[in-house]
Amino acid sequence: MSDVPNLPLWTPSTRRIASTRLDRYRRLHHGDLTDSDALWAWSVDEAPTFWAEMWDHAQLRGDRGDRLVAEHPDFWRWRFLPDAVINVAENLLMPRGGAAEEAIVWRREDGASRSLSWDELRAQVAAFAAHLRSIGVGPGDRVAAWMPHVPETIIAFLAASSIGAVFTSTSADFGVEGVVDRFGQTEPVVLVAADGYRYGGKDFSCLDRLAEIVDRLPSVASVVVVGHLADDPELPELPASRSIISWTEAIERHAGAGQAFVALPGDHPLYILYSSGTTGKPKCIVHRSLGVLLKHVAEQQLQCDIAAGDRVFYFTTCGWMMWNWLVSALGSGATIVLYEGNPAHPGPGVLFDLVDELHVTLMGVSAKFIDASMKAGLRPIESHDLGALRSICSTGSPLSHEGFGWVYESVKADVHLASISGGTDLVGCLVAGDPTKPVFAGAVQRPAFGLGIEVFDDEGHPVGPNQKGELVCTTPFPSMPLSFWGDIDGERYHSAYFERFAGVWAHGDFASWTDEGGMVIHGRSDATLNASGVRIGTAEIYRVVEQLDEVIEAICIGQEWDDDTRIVLFVRLAEGTELTDDLIATIKRELRTKCSPRHVPALVRAVADIPRTRSGKIVELAVTEVVHGRPIKNLEALANPEALELFRL
Numbered sequence: 001m002s003d004v005p006n007l008p009l010w011t012p013s014t015r016r017i018a019s020t021r022l023d024r025y026r027r028l029h030h031g032d033l034t035d036s037d038a039l040w041a042w043s044v045d046e047a048p049t050f051w052a053e054m055w056d057h058a059q060l061r062g063d064r065g066d067r068l069v070a071e072h073p074d075f076w077r078w079r080f081l082p083d084a085v086i087n088v089a090e091n092l093l094m095p096r097g098g099a100a101e102e103a104i105v106w107r108r109e110d111g112a113s114r115s116l117s118w119d120e121l122r123a124q125v126a127a128f129a130a131h132l133r134s135i136g137v138g139p140g141d142r143v144a145a146w147m148p149h150v151p152e153t154i155i156a157f158l159a160a161s162s163i164g165a166v167f168t169s170t171s172a173d174f175g176v177e178g179v180v181d182r183f184g185q186t187e188p189v190v191l192v193a194a195d196g197y198r199y200g201g202k203d204f205s206c207l208d209r210l211a212e213i214v215d216r217l218p219s220v221a222s223v224v225v226v227g228h229l230a231d232d233p234e235l236p237e238l239p240a241s242r243s244i245i246s247w248t249e250a251i252e253r254h255a256g257a258g259q260a261f262v263a264l265p266g267d268h269p270l271y272i273l274y275s276s277g278t279t280g281k282p283k284c285i286v287h288r289s290l291g292v293l294l295k296h297v298a299e300q301q302l303q304c305d306i307a308a309g310d311r312v313f314y315f316t317t318c319g320w321m322m323w324n325w326l327v328s329a330l331g332s333g334a335t336i337v338l339y340e341g342n343p344a345h346p347g348p349g350v351l352f353d354l355v356d357e358l359h360v361t362l363m364g365v366s367a368k369f370i371d372a373s374m375k376a377g378l379r380p381i382e383s384h385d386l387g388a389l390r391s392i393c394s395t396g397s398p399l400s401h402e403g404f405g406w407v408y409e410s411v412k413a414d415v416h417l418a419s420i421s422g423g424t425d426l427v428g429c430l431v432a433g434d435p436t437k438p439v440f441a442g443a444v445q446r447p448a449f450g451l452g453i454e455v456f457d458d459e460g461h462p463v464g465p466n467q468k469g470e471l472v473c474t475t476p477f478p479s480m481p482l483s484f485w486g487d488i489d490g491e492r493y494h495s496a497y498f499e500r501f502a503g504v505w506a507h508g509d510f511a512s513w514t515d516e517g518g519m520v521i522h523g524r525s526d527a528t529l530n531a532s533g534v535r536i537g538t539a540e541i542y543r544v545v546e547q548l549d550e551v552i553e554a555i556c557i558g559q560e561w562d563d564d565t566r567i568v569l570f571v572r573l574a575e576g577t578e579l580t581d582d583l584i585a586t587i588k589r590e591l592r593t594k595c596s597p598r599h600v601p602a603l604v605r606a607v608a609d610i611p612r613t614r615s616g617k618i619v620e621l622a623v624t625e626v627v628h629g630r631p632i633k634n635l636e637a638l639a640n641p642e643a644l645e646l647f648r649l
Contacts, residue, residue, distance in 0.1 A: 010414070010415070010439040012416070012435060020305050021305050021307055022301075022302045025302060035436070037446075043449045051068075051478055054450075055081065057301075058331070059097060060096075063084065065082070067083050070082040075476055076481075081290060084290050085263045087161070087264055089161035089261060090162070098309070098333050100308065104335070105311070107339050107340070109342055110198060110341070121155070125259070126159075126260075129159040129260070132160065134254070135190070135222050138164065142165065142188035142189060142190075143156065143159075143189070143192070144169065144186070146169075146179055147169060147194050150194070150228060152228075157169070166272060167272075168271055168272040168273075170183070170318065171320075177636040178614075178636030180213060183213075185485055186284050187219035190223075191223050194225070195225060195227055196228060199341055199342055199345075200342040201342075207234070210236050224245055224250055227246060227247065232248075266289060266290030267289070268288065268289045269482060272284050273285045273321055274319075276637050283484055285424060286482045287479065292324075292427050293328065294479070304362060304433060304435075305362075306329055307334070308332060311359055311388070312360070312362045313360045313364060316615075325428065334361075337358055348376045351365065352386070367398060368396060368553075381409075381413075386411070386412050386415075389415060391415065392412075394420070395419070395421060396616055397539070397618070399442070400542070404440075418435075420433060421519075425496075425507070426477070426480065430453055430507055431446065443520055444518055444520070444521065446518060451475060452473060453473055453474075455469040455470065455471060456470045456472050460501045468510060468511070468512045470501075471509040471510070471511040509521050522539050522540055523540075527620035541595070541599055542554050544590050544594045544595060547590075554571045555570050555620060556570065557620055559603075567599075570604075571605075572607055572608065584604045611643040626647045626648060
């Protein structure tokens, strides 16, 4: 270990700490606990009380019930507040403790804009819920959305939730196979689809694919078409057994409908999310109503400091769990800000323009966006005001040390940068931010409240700081999936999380603690390189290589070679740059010096593109399969599947 002290990039002032929702919560409920570290320890030791307390603190609407927990020998069968009755839509549409003037503000890359007041949002949700009821949709039925990131998608979700239907969505840029692979498993009775979407200055029609999708989804009895590119789109012809209606007509038919919320058990399914599915059909992960709401309330109010009147923006699509997370911010009385389109169109600073224009208080982006902005030489600190911005959240992949530094040097010096990590599996975070604690480069600040987070070695023993291992959760938590759709005996569910270590949630991340109590995510466990018996996180390599001016981004895999595994590194180079022997030597030297000799790749190749999922994550496993000559089972999960052809060695 180095003797040089690890100095924080940002430390909140005493006044700022006292103003946070987290510290107010601590003072109000646990004045005997000195800080958030003590509060986290208590929240894990007394998890049932903590989650019940979050219900009360957030003033959730519904009946909490008397029992705090129903324990079970199996980790995944624990139930928090097992007698609770609640409706998530009611809590998101009628937050207690006040609300911002606008509920939703939407912007598109071409400057198109809309906003909805709370009354307008509630009226449209009531109207669409009435439409769903009029065509026979009831509790447990699935309502699917193949949609861009627009207010109608949120309205459809809230309407479905209000009547107890189960919502499921994917983004409009998915092709026929990607949509059918997902919705074909969960069998929706209603499909909400847009006539198209805009991205990178171009319009893309969805109507030519809609008829084929409906034909391959026999469960769909009714289709609702949202006019997004055109006010009055021409509806495709469908068989007489399938009804079709425009969104506008459905809303107008039921204008003035009364708002009604079906009271539901806490374990009632809220929505179904999908794994990326890059190596096979995606898993269909069913999430429970109360568990998700409790988890989001705790994360957003305590660890992201979201309050009534805030403006919360997260760059996402309807096919990524951050969409679901963003919608939940309505429950804290915040305005949610939607951006549809390319985050670099018409220019690389467009999202910072949005933050300024709309006085965004929390900006959520991917680590790749931060790295790309840094590579592009952006300095919003010089070109933008960003006066309202209190928090920046980064997720999707580990944020590099340099990315942390760029935020404080080039975006805003006094801002809470929260690198967060979790996933679709829990619709939230295992480790997240803390607005009352310092921020250190390269590290997630702390475990999520109420979750017993550890790093295990291969034998299942907890390890100390700076030792790499498996990120696990040793305690049950409310937003564990209810089930996998169609997994009758729970075998796939158990295999996904509990096969690695008995009675412990193994998340699949390779991680280590820091000396300050934070955590470094080194990459996915299934993508961890194992060269000569030493496990290496891919993020460690990317951090070094992507700092070179010549390298835009990189992806590395382990290739089976001579009865061992060799590291193969692929780099996408800056325009006009060639992969010369000198550049290869520089890459290897940097990795040897800044990491170790074992991090040095045996082979370095240049590629014109790197394959990624539609939520922007690079796909090491798919590249590994291609390199080994094995077939990729689900190309529809990728935004640019053609890029895989570049990796055939």
